[in-house]
Amino acid sequence: MSDLLTSALNPRSVAIVGASENIHKIGGRPIHYMQRHGYQGTIYPINPAREEVQGYKSYAGVSALPEVPDLALIAVGGDKTVAAVEECAARGVKSAVVIASGFGETGPAGRELQDHMVATARASGMRLYGPNTQGLANFGTGAIAGFSTMFIEVPPMDGPVGIVSQSGGMSAMAYGLLRGRGLGVRHVHATGNEADVTASEMAWAVAHDPDVKLLLLYLENIANPEMLAATAAYARERDLPIVAVKAGRSASGQKAASSHTGALANEDRTVDAFFKHHGIWRVRDPHEQARAAHAYLKGWRPEGRRLVVISNSGASCVMGADAAEDMGLSLAELSPVTQADVASKLPGFATASNPIDVTAALLSNSGLFGDVLPAVAQDPAADLFFLNIPVAGAGYDVDRFARDAAAFEAATAKPVAVAAWQETVAEPFRQHGIATFPNEGEAIAVLAQVAKHTELMRRSRVQWDALPHVQVPAGTQGFLNEVDSLGLLARHGVPTVPMHLCRSADEARTAFDAIGAPAVVKACSAEVPHKSEHGLVALNVQTREQAAELFEQFWTKMDDMGVQRDGVIVAATRKAQHEFMVGARMDPIFGPVVVVGDGGKYVEALKDCAVLLPPFSEADVQAALRTLRIAPLLDGVRGEPPLDVQALSRITVAVGQVIVGASGAIASLDLNPVMVGGTSQGAVVVDALVELSKG
Amino acid sequence: MSDLLTSALNPRSVAIVGASENIHKIGGRPIHYMQRHGYQGTIYPINPAREEVQGYKSYAGVSALPEVPDLALIAVGGDKTVAAVEECAARGVKSAVVIASGFGETGPAGRELQDHMVATARASGMRLYGPNTQGLANFGTGAIAGFSTMFIEVPPMDGPVGIVSQSGGMSAMAYGLLRGRGLGVRHVHATGNEADVTASEMAWAVAHDPDVKLLLLYLENIANPEMLAATAAYARERDLPIVAVKAGRSASGQKAASSHTGALANEDRTVDAFFKHHGIWRVRDPHEQARAAHAYLKGWRPEGRRLVVISNSGASCVMGADAAEDMGLSLAELSPVTQADVASKLPGFATASNPIDVTAALLSNSGLFGDVLPAVAQDPAADLFFLNIPVAGAGYDVDRFARDAAAFEAATAKPVAVAAWQETVAEPFRQHGIATFPNEGEAIAVLAQVAKHTELMRRSRVQWDALPHVQVPAGTQGFLNEVDSLGLLARHGVPTVPMHLCRSADEARTAFDAIGAPAVVKACSAEVPHKSEHGLVALNVQTREQAAELFEQFWTKMDDMGVQRDGVIVAATRKAQHEFMVGARMDPIFGPVVVVGDGGKYVEALKDCAVLLPPFSEADVQAALRTLRIAPLLDGVRGEPPLDVQALSRITVAVGQVIVGASGAIASLDLNPVMVGGTSQGAVVVDALVELSKG
Missing domain, CATH: 3.30.470.20 (ATP-grasp fold, B domain)
Structure with missing residues (x-):
């Protein structure tokens, strides 16, 4: 793991300021969790009123500890929070997590207190997490400096997923959704107000844990994009997919976000471009993060977007084709050999082209999937496979379908997703480790997501090695006039329309002779960036005298407007398709x-x-x-x-x-x-x- | 119920041709189902090889029955199907359901057999359902002329939903999804190839069952739109929402649909317009039908689209605002009185404007929802309410939240939706009858759907009482020339540009004098509908001589092209914004x-x-x-x-x-x-x- 935040993510000792005997209090839960999840470091409860907390010797303050703890969790509220930060900083604590809210998110007064805590921490070289955070949790080491209820609701299991979130609620939700799907989660870190450490920095640290195979982010703003960009670059290098929620997509969402964490709203199109540029996949919410997790963890990295749809229902074939088109996938064109092979396995009225409808004949012949699947497994036109079973139950040998599908997946080594809404049908597929979804919309969305995300991650990155040295007029600010603007571009290889800047009617005549009819005549002033709104542009100028007249007219008009007169442009006319x-x-x-x-x-x-x-x-x-x-x-x-x-x-x-x-x-x-x-x-x-x- | 299909939906007697003792065979299941679900009419098994089937006296043929049955279910295959249809028709059976596939969907030979069955049925006045259908089921009467496995997988319960589907699989799936949500279903009818009776006709019949409060359709084509339009009009009159899937939205989906049921693809934008016009809500799949069902059955008919979002997580407030904007809902602007009232109930750092963040303080004060909700219940700016609880569990009094939400819903009489992904949190809300969803995307989608669908259903319908009598030139077909085209429009009140049709250069001069500069000159020939592609349009004509020259030029060009010369148009120039x-x-x-x-x-x-x-x-x-x-x-x-x-x-x-x-x-x-x-x-x-x- 990166050294950067080691003291927080993998501390040798943790002090809990405001430690409590009650495991349902904020100061009690972390101790309970660390004990329960095998934390091997030293736990130092800080509570001047007690001798012992949850079986550990309790101390009066951080200053009273026998050693400097790597990490302090500050679980006290109000004024005590600030005092605790000061004490930790004075003692040389490396990282402090501040749980309490009531700081930067509440207004100027809270903001001032928050700034003070950051200044205190920085002065001593201590890193600060929060305030207004649910804390940190590393289930690889059992170092849990957080109090989320969700760790009680859904028991933790160490695993290949890392979660970094500004919101504690969303970190808990993503954790719970993943665990509910049986997936293991190592890191669950919430950054809250990000007074010091940001989600981007945290993501960098988590990305450097070699056991992490999928990194999920929840962001309301992107505070330091350079760090996130660096994280994404590193992640691509080691083939670690990052899937991010950036909430506050809409105008009202951005307004709600700013009142939630005081986050500065990022312009949403630019956020999209940023994620795309860096190969980070953006989704709407933690549900979308969780539903694709299994597919990523199976190592799906599709070569393309060509899908094969197979179902025992013709209607599902139709809807599967619709969903594929919605999601930007194409239906694979199976080779004639494959089609003939498939056709030979199906009853006469079934469809052998893609989508493949094995029909309700599956009820009487449970081997149909097993017969058809090998025929398509090796078709080079297929990148992705989707099996849709909208109806099964009594009379169907579903376990055999699942076994056949698992054998098929092993043989093809390409992504295979199954949709089955009946729990009795889904369960056997899940037992065989197949990515199984409750409906075709989700299944195809996940196939499409992984295919497109893989494209983005593998897109060859451009280097601009020889950047132009761009010189701008010294001592100038604000707008350049049109001639200077175009001149600057022309110097850097941008083709611009031929034009002359004229300072007299005679110059305009000469310019017209050089340019030819039809010409364009327009005023040129750095102080009038939007000329046409002032009637200072004339198209289709046919004669040198017209050009000269227009010169006089625009020259006078600029004078009337009281603006700087840089000249009048006579330019060639260019038509576009x-x-x-x-x-x-x-x-x-x-x-x-x-x-x-x-x-x-x-x-x-x-x-x-x-x-x-x-x-x-x-x-x-x-x-x-x-x-x-x-x-x-x-x-x-x-x-x-x-x-x-x-x-x-x-x-x-x-x-x-x-x-x-x-x-x-x-x-x-x-x-x-x-x-x-x-x-x-x-x-x-x-x-x-x-x-x-x-x- | 409508008389139209009474013999099929509510038969007094049912004959099963190909009756079987085995309740897992197609000829066995209907008898079993009818027995199990309290069918009060007479069941006539037809099986010449047996004395009795499932305890009922068996007959050698339909002709041997002691009375003419209302409905015959033909569960034999191949050639026997056609013979059975003929026998039923001869005996005067009112309705016959043909289960077997291998007819119109397989090609011309199957199509011919299918046409023969229809002709036979029509000759005797018998209505035909199918072929290639899973059959009909009415759980109000227990008349089940179908064999769906799903009726075993998920036990039936009579209720207020009717399902009509071309696809048997999709009828079963919609049924199963609804029953899985605890909702009762009365009608489950599949129309298969629709050789005679179409889904539209079936929908008309089901819409006339007064106990049906929600009608779900699955269609791959719209065979008789007039009947569906009439059904929709009747449904609006009695406030019955219709929610339809029309599969084959995409090009590849339409291709798949035509190989599934031989359905003629409808142009999808027109299908959208048709549904919208008639107040039918279109969704993608049966999952979307099922997820909104509870909301419709609760009688939600929102007055508008203004949403209030309430959550215990700031992040959920942000994502709720995003989702609302995505779905075309606006956030309600709560009155200052409401805001002050809400603020007085919340901790200082919570947000009192919409979205309302009650914050994690909910953990320590389980009464917060109950305190806040009455404050917003009566705000006239709110049409829809959404409660999002992304995190709860140990320490939260969830049952109290649910009670408070139920009291709130009763008080406000407006739609209230809850999102809770944790089953332990969702369950108490469901117990209190609240519409509960696994995520905010679905919850807000359903709120938006019902709000927009209600708008469509209540939109005042236009009548065109006085239609114009439109006369077209007798004996003509194909394109009219421009002058005749514009003339036809002008006669019916459409403003058209002033123009003259000239037959000589002199006429062109005179026309130019009347029109003035700049004029447009263009050739006029019914045989050249796209003039500009042939260089037969001139803009910005400044003089009468130019007009005359252009006349000659175009007149000659048309002659060269060998097309009919209707004249040359001199028209006024009109600019547009x-x-x-x-x-x-x-x-x-x-x-x-x-x-x-x-x-x-x-x-x-x-x-x-x-x-x-x-x-x-x-x-x-x-x-x-x-x-x-x-x-x-x-x-x-x-x-x-x-x-x-x-x-x-x-x-x-x-x-x-x-x-x-x-x-x-x-x-x-x-x-x-x-x-x-x-x-x-x-x-x-x-x-x-x-x-x-x-x-």
Whole structure:
């Protein structure tokens, strides 16, 4: 395990400040739990009023202990909490877990107390967990510095799952759901207000426990994304899947989250992009975490998304096909050999193509599954198998089905999921270790999740080794004017429309002669970022005199507006097969974020765009474009050629490299429209706005 | 109950052709079931080889029976099936259920046998159920002409639910899931191949059983939508909710469905529109049917969609808010009085606004729910309540929570749903009759479903009393040219762009003078429905001579193309704030179907449109427009005024009335673009194509 938090996750000694004889009190439970779950270290109850607590010698204070404990659990409330933190820090305790609530989550006064505790801890090098937390639990060592009721409700069993959660309730729930499915859990850690140690840091530590094969996170904000990114990178390296809940997806959810832990809401699309970028799978709630756990722990890492559906009910075949399409899986096209083989095993009226309906004939011939399964097991077109048994019972040899399915799974070495809602049918499959679900929706969702998550984890990571050195005008802040904005982009390889910046009507005439008709004439001022709203753009300019007239008109208008006059642009006209937008901004949490999507006037209203986190490749951009609502247009419709997505992707990568290369000097970039032509016709940026960071 | 199918659903006597002593054979089970479940009518086993079957006198054939049975269950296979149908028909049996498969679903030969059975039955006035069916079961009377294994797996109990399903497996599954939840089920009917009696007809009959309070359907196609529409209308009248699965939603699902029952796939958007129009709620599978059943049976008919979330976990409050937004519910804004009242009952650090977090303080004060609930019960801003208890157990007085929740539900008379995944927590709530779910996703989904379904059921139905008499040119079929298409629409009140049809260059000049610049010139030929693809449209025509030149050019081009030359159009130019499309077509199954959506070039590729079934109101169109991806543009963005959706809605209603009024003479109408302006600026159709029906 990582050294980072060893004193907390694997302490040699634990002091419990506020120790209680009553095992149902917060100060009593941890001692009881440690005793019960074989903790081998030393337990130091701190309770000045008692000689002994639960059979252990009790001490008056941390300062009175015979040694400095690795970990102190502070289970006292109110003012005593702060005093206990101070005492622990003074004694040199390495880690302290603060259970009490009433701090940062309640408002400024509580926040101040919390800050004081953190400062105290940091001054002495002590790490602080909480406050407002249910604590930590490591069932590998029995070191349980927490009081969750759930450890009584569902008995612990050490196992390959680690849980890290900001919320104590959600850590308990995930634990309970996993244990209810018979899965072992090693780590159950809640970080509460995260005054010092965050869930990301905790995740890093847990990911370094080599026995952990699945890491579950519950987050309401992402306080230090760099640490979570590093954890994810390490996890991918050792093939450890991370499945995260990030609550507060919706506007009202974010509002509720901020009143729950005072968490700063992260913009949800960016959160999605962050998880995707780092190969973390995002789900809605602990139920979705728990339902897929068995599949991950079986080591499922599918090669693709092609599903085979097998059922004894034609209706289930239909609904299985529907569910597969809903979840982004395709039905595998079985080879003619496989189909003939399957057909030879089935009654005449059954279906041998995928989905495979073995029909109610299963009632009279319990060997049908066993006959059919080997025929499909080796078909290279299949990545995933789904057996749906919506009806069975008296007269069906269900145990034989389960045995046949287990043999099949062993033979194919590919994921096999079963749906059976009748407990009597599900049970034999579970006994044979098969991933069994109460309905086809869940079974197919889990197959799809693991297939897509494996893709994300294995996606080859891009390195941007040679980042451009982006220079921004010294002493400037706020918006650059259009010419400077486009110039900056052009210097970094982004194709921009030919244009001239004119300072006189004569210059406008000369520029028009160079550019040719039809030209575009527009005012240029760093103080007027949205020119068209002020009538400062003219399209389809046909003559040099028109250009000169427009120069005079815009020049005067800028003067009337009292804005800085950088000049008037005469630019070439470029037509697009489709107009896109590319943007980038420095997110206060995640740093550089790039957006690409449908362009034009309604970008903000229609929000048909995809978010990418650097570094990313042109292939990543192309995949992102496929998620847009306008994706059908990429291939060309109504006789149009396919769009030059390669050119658009090149621009998007360049924009990402510019914002990263600017090392924080650029606050945002907005390229709109980006005129994209048909195949090989390229793409060109017609207007752009670069915003420099303040100060 | 409706007279229609009385002989089948409530027979006075049942003959079982192929009766068996073995209660696990298809010919044995129905007799066993009827005996066991108190059937009071006469049972006639037909088995020439036996004197008695299961204690009843056995007969050699239907013709040997002492009376004509109401219902015959034909449980023999192969050729004997057809012979048995013939014998039943000859004897005057009223209804026959044919269990055997191997007919219409297997191909042309089976189809021919099936048609023969139907013809035989119809000739004698006998109704036929199946073939390829699991049969019928009425637990109100014990008349069970079916053999489902599920009636052994989960013991029947009469109750308020009716199930009608094309698939026997799905009827059994829905039955089993409901019974597993402790709900009583009266009707379990499977219609199989529907050679004669369809699920729609069966649904009509079951809807007329006054004891049925919830009707569940499983369909793979909708064979006679008029009957289902009539059933839905009757059901709304008596406040009977219908919840339907229509499988084959996806392309691969539809393919699977057609090989399952040979069902003709219905276009899925139209199916959605049909269900919505008739107030039928559509779900994915029998699990979704079963999970909402208790809520319907409790009589939940919410007044609105405003939800209150209450939990003892802050994280659950956040996820509850997320789930509510996902499902289209809003969080109720509690009144200041309610909030103050709630706050006074909670510890200082708890949240009194919605979602209400009573916090882990619930552990030390089991009265907290009971204190808080009465405070919110009467807030008029709340329509729906959701209690989420993700963590409880030892130390929590869960039974008190359940009592308090039951008292609350009684006091508020509004829907109250509870989520508790721990069986020990859920059980007390269930004991108190509260709708209890294993997770918040399901709980909130059911609340949202019942709220939205109630809206649909209560939506005031539109009547189109005065339909236009639509005359189409006699002796014509196929496409009308543009002028005739627009003319037809204009005659029925649809605003169209001013235009002249010219037959000479001089006429084009005169037309231009009348229309003014800029004009549009386009060729007009019924044989060239897509003019722009042939370069036969010119925009922005500025002079009368340009118009004349274009006339000559298009006139010659049409001659070169060898098409009928109806003339050349000179039309006014109309600009839109946004371009829409309105279309209508005669669906082979559903009849007239209207589509409204985003217009322009990419209508087919982007499919941003909504389907409406006539009759509908302008308000219905406006609601449909809100479901479009471009809906944010309706209110006006970037300083634009809101779009004149009223004008667009008027056009859409007119198009619906035209296709209905044409009584089948019009195959399709396509209005694209429909130029829609800002508020009160109206909408005008710039191009249209009317297709007349063949022969």
